Amino acid sequence: MFIDLHEDFAYANQMGRDIIHGKDQSSIEMLKSVDSNVIIFSSIFPHIDVINERSAELSSKYGFPIKSSNFSFDILLSQLKVYYYLERAGYVSIVRSKEDLKKPGIKFLLSLEGTDALKEYEDIYILKELNVFNLGLTWNYDTKFASSCFSKKDYGLTAEGEELVKLANKLGIIIDLAHAGKRTVLDVCSITSKPVIISHGNAKRLKDHERNYDDEELECVVKTGGVIGITAITSTLPEKTLKGIIENIKYIGESFGWDYVAIGTDFLGISEVPQGFENVTKIKELLIEDHEDQILWRNAYRVIEENLS
Numbered sequence: 001m002f003i004d005l006h007e008d009f010a011y012a013n014q015m016g017r018d019i020i021h022g023k024d025q026s027s028i029e030m031l032k033s034v035d036s037n038v039i040i041f042s043s044i045f046p047h048i049d050v051i052n053e054r055s056a057e058l059s060s061k062y063g064f065p066i067k068s069s070n071f072s073f074d075i076l077l078s079q080l081k082v083y084y085y086l087e088r089a090g091y092v093s094i095v096r097s098k099e100d101l102k103k104p105g106i107k108f109l110l111s112l113e114g115t116d117a118l119k120e121y122e123d124i125y126i127l128k129e130l131n132v133f134n135l136g137l138t139w140n141y142d143t144k145f146a147s148s149c150f151s152k153k154d155y156g157l158t159a160e161g162e163e164l165v166k167l168a169n170k171l172g173i174i175i176d177l178a179h180a181g182k183r184t185v186l187d188v189c190s191i192t193s194k195p196v197i198i199s200h201g202n203a204k205r206l207k208d209h210e211r212n213y214d215d216e217e218l219e220c221v222v223k224t225g226g227v228i229g230i231t232a233i234t235s236t237l238p239e240k241t242l243k244g245i246i247e248n249i250k251y252i253g254e255s256f257g258w259d260y261v262a263i264g265t266d267f268l269g270i271s272e273v274p275q276g277f278e279n280v281t282k283i284k285e286l287l288i289e290d291h292e293d294q295i296l297w298r299n300a301y302r303v304i305e306e307n308l309s
Helices: 009-014 028-034 054-063 073-088 100-104 121-129 161-171 182-190 215-222 242-256 280-286 292-307
Strands: 002-007 037-043 047-050 067-070 105-113 133-138 174-176 227-230 261-263
Touching: 002 227, 002 261, 009 037, 009 073, 028 100, 028 105, 037 073, 037 182, 037 292, 047 215, 047 242, 047 261, 054 067, 073 105, 100 261, 100 292, 121 133, 121 161, 161 182, 174 292, 182 215, 215 242, 227 242, 227 292, 242 261, 242 280, 261 292, 280 292
Parallel strands: 002 037, 037 105, 105 133, 133 174, 227 261
Antiparallel strands: 047 067
16 A cells, blocks of 8 residues: 655646656556555645745745745636546545545545635635545645744744634544644644644754754654655755655654654655656655555554544
8 A cells, every 4th residue: 555645636737747647756557556555645736826026935945946826716626626537537536534545546635735725714614525634734825824834923823723723623634734834833733633744844854944844843743643744855855866755754763753754745746856766656665674564654544544534
């Protein structure tokens, strides 16, 4: 079995990439070659790329050109339609409940990246009806619920953000702290009643980058019973190679416990890939002896089961 906590299938389709038969980072065909039983946290990224002052700032922080974006509700709906088409066409199954995790083949667990789409915390009742069971509190921008890792004033969870986390716990929606600011991470971990995840992020001890997490943040996630999905974003790695990813896996496992490390590649959402880890078929290159199942799927599966109803 294989679980990836973050891939950008719908966004890649929006950019004109072949997400079914393609050979670029990930696709349905490539996932089939990895394992007969796969769960992919499939991102909904409801943004239109733009160029402005913020894109220049993001580019300087990430270390490579990256565009800013504007939220679009139309894009949110369009990306949802992509996932439901893939299910109707027989390529994947959408996860709607804990029982769906046992289905064979490729399963997509829908994931909303950022709370820009939400007007108030009760809107996550609608997310549940749409079968969106992973919720990233922020992308690279602050929201009315939480501050991001690029916040100029890391205010953490707002009062409405606290209500959102509590309701997500009740509804079986996983809280995802990828892109979150430190105060947000600490605040969420102090109030959640369910394990949380960092779907795609690395250790700040190995590379000092705004998208990475210091030991205090990692410890807080671990204390909830959550997992950290080690990612292939090159600028967050100590070196832009397979070795850089493995160093992060070992750091989390050896420092915080092997029950808390997972994989969140960010494939189809990144423009540069680490040398030696160019696509999802290379996933078994990341495995550490005696911890293969934990890294590949078992840790992430536990967190999904403990959240979903």
